[in-house]
Amino acid sequence: MAITRQVITSLQRDGTDALGTRTVAMKIVDESIVSGSLLTVESNHFCILKSRGAVLNVYETGQYALQTPDKPLVGSVVQGFFGGSSPWVYEVIYINRSKLLVRNEGVATSAEMAEMSYVVDYYIHIDSKEEALDLITHMPFAGSVIDTKEIADYAGPAIEQAINQIIQITKMENVNERISDVREAVKAHLTDFLKVYGIMLNDLKVLIMPRDERMRELISLQAIGLTPIEAVRYYLALRMADKGLVSAPNAAAGVRSRSAASRQASTRWATKWAPQDEPLLRGRAAGAGRDQPVLRLRL
Numbered sequence: 001m002a003i004t005r006q007v008i009t010s011l012q013r014d015g016t017d018a019l020g021t022r023t024v025a026m027k028i029v030d031e032s033i034v035s036g037s038l039l040t041v042e043s044n045h046f047c048i049l050k051s052r053g054a055v056l057n058v059y060e061t062g063q064y065a066l067q068t069p070d071k072p073l074v075g076s077v078v079q080g081f082f083g084g085s086s087p088w089v090y091e092v093i094y095i096n097r098s099k100l101l102v103r104n105e106g107v108a109t110s111a112e113m114a115e116m117s118y119v120v121d122y123y124i125h126i127d128s129k130e131e132a133l134d135l136i137t138h139m140p141f142a143g144s145v146i147d148t149k150e151i152a153d154y155a156g157p158a159i160e161q162a163i164n165q166i167i168q169i170t171k172m173e174n175v176n177e178r179i180s181d182v183r184e185a186v187k188a189h190l191t192d193f194l195k196v197y198g199i200m201l202n203d204l205k206v207l208i209m210p211r212d213e214r215m216r217e218l219i220s221l222q223a224i225g226l227t228p229i230e231a232v233r234y235y236l237a238l239r240m241a242d243k244g245l246v247s248a249p250n251a252a253a254g255v256r257s258r259s260a261a262s263r264q265a266s267t268r269w270a271t272k273w274a275p276q277d278e279p280l281l282r283g284r285a286a287g288a289g290r291d292q293p294v295l296r297l298r299l
Contacts, residue, residue, distance in 0.1 A: 009040040035068040046095040046132040094130040110172040123202035134198030162189035217246040
């Protein structure tokens with residue numbers, strides 16, 4: 001155990017905040033923390049001092065001289081008695097009071113069992129010292145920090161359940177009409193769920209869309225006023241245009257067009273595969289002239 005007192009702060013050497021915009025809580029475990037060490041708490045933080053699992057104190061913004069049960073002058077003697085290890089290991093936990101953005105993504109199924117992707121963005125914050133204690137009580141540290149990704153992992157099942165309650169009984173074409181109901185359901189479930197961890201829910205946004213890229217493009221085409229058949233035709237034309245096919249405008253307009261090469265290929269196919277010695281129904285090959293071979297169809 002060090003006898004020298006030290007300054008404990010969440011600011012780094014370059015002046016930036018170690019918690020940043022992604023970290024909800026950060027734990028500092030240091031055997032050199034002794035009684036009398038100077039603890040600095042920034043304006044957007046809470047700080048909790050723990051020792052051997054017990055909470056000793058919760059601090060708001062300011063500077064504090066830590067008052068701990070150990071005695072610095074006899075600490076080195078006690079440390080030697082325990083084989084070099086300190087019996088007084090203190091944990092300083094900084095809690096971020098700023099509003100932090102959390103994102104959850106997942107897949108739900110509509111009434112037709114079509115896969116729908118959803119994205120939920122929401123802001124959270126820790127409002128009071130009691131809520132800071134709830135956070136460290138109900139959400140254990142897997143490392144030295146608790147970040148927004150870990151919050152998203154905890155909240156994911158609650159969000160998925162709230163969305164599926166509405167989406168699974170709604171047809172895909174009517175999902176956007178019920179987006180307000182989905183938002184209110186997610187907000188209610190998520191507020192109750194996060195409250196256990198001392199986390200306040202602020203603004204929330206829900207976006208639901210078909211998971212299949214082609215379906216998203218078809219719905220977008222209908223959104224500009226096209227009928228379902230026209231949307232399919234324009235989608236086909238766009239794909240043909242991507243491939244550099246000159247007949248893409250005809251596909252968009254619904255005009256049937258066949259090139260000379262296509263007609264010749266059809267004629268060659270009919271001449272090659274039509275049998276000559278069986279009862280046949282004769283008809284002219286599509287696009288062939290009167291002096292061209294005819295297509296023979298089996299009855």
